Amino acid sequence: MTPNKEDFIKAIFELGGKEKVVTNKDLVRMLSISAASVTDMNTRLLKEELITHLPYQGVMLTEKGLLIANQLIRKHRIWEVFLAEKLGYDWNEVHADADLLEHVSSDLLIERLNIFLEEPTFDPHGGVIPNQDGTVPEIHSTPLIECRVGDRFKIQEVDDQEDFLEYLLYKKVHLGKEYTLAEIEPYDGPLTLETPAGEKTVIGHKAAFKIFVDIIE
Amino acid sequence: MTPNKEDFIKAIFELGGKEKVVTNKDLVRMLSISAASVTDMNTRLLKEELITHLPYQGVMLTEKGLLIANQLIRKHRIWEVFLAEKLGYDWNEVHADADLLEHVSSDLLIERLNIFLEEPTFDPHGGVIPNQDGTVPEIHSTPLIECRVGDRFKIQEVDDQEDFLEYLLYKKVHLGKEYTLAEIEPYDGPLTLETPAGEKTVIGHKAAFKIFVDIIE
DNA sequence: AATATTTTTTAGGGTAGACTAAAAATAATT
DNA sequence: AATTATTTTTAGTCTACCCTAAAAAATATT
Numbered sequence: 001m002t003p004n005k006e007d008f009i010k011a012i013f014e015l016g017g018k019e020k021v022v023t024n025k026d027l028v029r030m031l032s033i034s035a036a037s038v039t040d041m042n043t044r045l046l047k048e049e050l051i052t053h054l055p056y057q058g059v060m061l062t063e064k065g066l067l068i069a070n071q072l073i074r075k076h077r078i079w080e081v082f083l084a085e086k087l088g089y090d091w092n093e094v095h096a097d098a099d100l101l102e103h104v105s106s107d108l109l110i111e112r113l114n115i116f117l118e119e120p121t122f123d124p125h126g127g128v129i130p131n132q133d134g135t136v137p138e139i140h141s142t143p144l145i146e147c148r149v150g151d152r153f154k155i156q157e158v159d160d161q162e163d164f165l166e167y168l169l170y171k172k173v174h175l176g177k178e179y180t181l182a183e184i185e186p187y188d189g190p191l192t193l194e195t196p197a198g199e200k201t202v203i204g205h206k207a208a209f210k211i212f213v214d215i216i217e
Numbered sequence: 218m219t220p221n222k223e224d225f226i227k228a229i230f231e232l233g234g235k236e237k238v239v240t241n242k243d244l245v246r247m248l249s250i251s252a253a254s255v256t257d258m259n260t261r262l263l264k265e266e267l268i269t270h271l272p273y274q275g276v277m278l279t280e281k282g283l284l285i286a287n288q289l290i291r292k293h294r295i296w297e298v299f300l301a302e303k304l305g306y307d308w309n310e311v312h313a314d315a316d317l318l319e320h321v322s323s324d325l326l327i328e329r330l331n332i333f334l335e336e337p338t339f340d341p342h343g344g345v346i347p348n349q350d351g352t353v354p355e356i357h358s359t360p361l362i363e364c365r366v367g368d369r370f371k372i373q374e375v376d377d378q379e380d381f382l383e384y385l386l387y388k389k390v391h392l393g394k395e396y397t398l399a400e401i402e403p404y405d406g407p408l409t410l411e412t413p414a415g416e417k418t419v420i421g422h423k424a425a426f427k428i429f430v431d432i433i434e
Numbered sequence: 435a436a437t438a439t440t441t442t443t444t445a446g447g448g449t450a451g452a453c454t455a456a457a458a459a460t461a462a463t464t
Numbered sequence: 465a466a467t468t469a470t471t472t473t474t475a476g477t478c479t480a481c482c483c484t485a486a487a488a489a490a491t492a493t494t
Contacts (some may be wrong), residue, residue, distance in 0.1 A: 035471070036455095036472090037451070040452080087333055089329070116304055221481065252443085253442090253482085253485095258482095261481095273489060
């Protein structure tokens with residue numbers, strides 16, 4: 001297994017390759033490589049039985065491929081916790097370094113790091129850390145966009161794109177923070193959140209798809 | 218700069234490429250690659266002006282190459298401190314993981330890690346950590362083999378080969394420990410060390426070249 | 435000094451991972 | 465249904481890094 005193959009498998013996973021067929025086009029966009037390179041890598045991963053391939057349709061992870069994806073995400077997220085908690089990174093800074101570190105981390109290193117960090121369940125943006133065996137703890141959370149006016153909730157998880165995290169940092173939205181959904185503007189308009197202290201925050205319609213909350217009672 | 222090039226430069230440095238010409242043969246042994254591959258890499262590093270090359274004699278680091286070597290060693294040793302102090306690695310275990318981590322560590326990551334570790338001066342086997350600018354703090358230490366009977370000293374640094382460190386672990390020799398040189402057997406025989414408490418430890422002649430001490434008063 | 439050995443270099447090749455350009459297949463539009 | 469546009473695949477290249485086998489240069493030995 002090489003870093004490039006690992007990144008490719010992770011990209012398939014992140015595009016939904018656990019349950020549905022992922023197109024070459026999506027992989028081209030996600031990895032910023034040419035279409036020919038995607039076909040190339042597909043044939044290599046196919047040979048190792050990490051993916052299944054439907055010609056001109058796309059690829060899906062096999063059980064074997066899924067296991068590798070989950071173990072990579074475990075490594076990635078444990079490093080993110082380390083960078084944020086111990087080295088003082090902001091949550092929008094952790095991604096790039098974790099992406100490099102995950103490929104050179106032995107299982108032993110990760111388990112020792114995990115113990116050092118006191119076995120965290122979530123990474124800095126609320127992503128669940130998969131278990132050693134590749135299983136993923138079940139966490140119930142709701143996309144903010146599905147909430148109704150009056151719902152009270154805590155921020156559970158947010159999308160981990162650097163610019164989005166920066167935006168939330170600016171909006172002072174952070175994990176665990178409690179809000180009530182005060183208002184939803186019609187025609188895909190913005191959502192107004194209100195803290196228990198009465199402070200109001202306005203969130204765009206599209207952003208509400210990228211925020212996941214835990215509704216209280 | 219790629220991991221392989223970095224390893225090659227580090228190997229040249231470790232074979233003395235700062236002050237003398239290093240032969241291809243030595244690099245073949247150190248890196249376990251073919252002689253042809255060494256010539257190959259030499260020409261590539263030559264093109265980047267990281268080494269100078271005397272045909273059929275060997276290579277030496279340029280200022281540029283030396284800077285890279287020292288920065289790599291800085292990264293390597295800071296990771297070693299982390300693995301030993303925070304993750305509980307024994308001193309003979311740190312080398313392999315540090316060797317991988319050093320190639321994927323941004324300068325920012327290393328500086329933040331350095332601060333987290335409270336800016337250590339030495340790695341777990343006593344190696345000095347080069348400064349950010351590539352300069353190396355001067356530390357005075359004497360090879361144990363050059364000591365005279367009666368000398369009192371502290372263990373300052375030891376060679377960082379895994380099996381040697383394991384041997385020292387077994388002999389209970391560790392950094393900072395104080396001994397008096399009690400006896401040297403003639404004809405390249407073993408050396409006897411004695412702790413202030415009167416415990417004696419016998420060290421082979423060859424091992425005495427790989428242990429560096431700080432003589433007291 | 436001539437021969438034998440060792441070391442380095444050259445020549446030619448292999449694999450992983452990327453590319454461009456063109457061909458083939460699928461999907462969208464008129 | 466025919467044409468156009470998009471997506472995927474194939475074909476051919478390129479670079480980094482490694483290899484083996486053979487040639488060339490340097491070193492050792494007789």
